[in-house]
Amino acid sequence: MTTSIKTPLGICKITGDALGISKIEILEQEDFQQEEIPKELEVAVEQLKRYFSGELKDFTIKMNPSGTEFQKQVWQALNRIPYGETRSYLELSKELGNVKAIRAVAAANGKNPLWIVTPCHRVIGSDGSLTGYAGGLWRKKWLLDFENPPLQQELF
Structure with missing residues (x-):
């Protein structure tokens, strides 16, 4: 599942599922269309918005990145x-x-x-x-x- 949000630094794409957030990336594109936020990504979206508004300093989202x-x-x-x-x-x-x-x-x-x-x-x-x-x-x-x-x- 994916969703995107607009940030002061550009469009942020969030990817994840019930196991956690696997990828958050900044896109170089400027065009943005609001899309429905999948339930599994709602907490990540909310915390990123709070971070950029200066209300959040520590993220508590469930993370599931792929790597060595x-x-x-x-x-x-x-x-x-x-x-x-x-x-x-x-x-x-x-x-x-x-x-x-x-x-x-x-x-x-x-x-x-x-x-x-x-x-x-x-x-x-x-x-x-x-x-x-x-x-x-x-x-x-x-x-x-x-x-x-x-x-x-x-x-x-």
């Missing part, structure tokens, strides 16, 4: 990064017990099928730089700023 055991370990580590915080790929590699797995961690991060809910946008380079993001770096920057707005507005 290693990918699932990385995605579980991503789910432990608190709202408004970031981690580097190196920090994630250390947390998973293998500092040399940094490239594998980055690759698994890039294969994350649950956009926003499993917060791959919270992973940055060791030097603090915004590194690759499947949805585009502008979306990653938007999400990080949304979750951790600057204390003072920029003057220029």
